Amino acid sequence: MTVALMWEARAVPGRGADLLAWAQERLRELPGRPLRHETLRAPQDRVLVITWWDAPYDADLPELPEPDEERVVRAVHRWRFESLGGA
Template identity: 45%
Template sequence: MTLAQMWEARAAEGRGGELHRWVHEAALPALRGSAGLARTEVFTAAGDRVLLITWWTAEPVPVPDPPAELLARPAHRWSFTSNHVE
C-alpha cells in the first residue's frame, strides 16, 4: 500500500521564494531518512503557493511547520491512499 501526503502553504506577500527555499532547506531534510519515505515532489503555483507531495510505504511523517512569518495562512495537509497507478 502506498500513502500520499500533500502539504500546501501560501506564503506571506512577497515571500514565496523564501517559503520555497524553506521547504528545500528545512522540510525535506527533516523528512529524509524517515522509514517508509519513497518519494518527494515540490511544486509552486500562482499566489506564492508551495505544494509538497510525499509518498510513503509506512505511516507518513508530518511535514514540520514553517516559520509563521513566511505564511499568509496555516498550511493545509491531506492524506490519500493510492488506489490505481498507470
C-alpha cells in the first residue's frame, strides 16, 4: 500500500521563501526516505509538502515538524491519504 502524507503551512506575510527553505531542509532530515516527495507553494505564502511511503495506512511514519511560531501564522495542517493509483 502507498500512503501519502500532506503537510501544509502558511508563513507569516513576506516569509514564504524562508518557510519553503525550512521545510525543504526538514524534508532532507527525515529518518528514512519516502518513495517520492513533492514541495509546492501557493499565494498567501503557503507551503505544501507531500510524501509518499510504502507502508500500511496506520504506520508510524516520519513527518515534518511544526515550524517555529515566528515563521507561521497558524498551526500546520496535516492529512493522510491512501493512494488508489495514478496515471
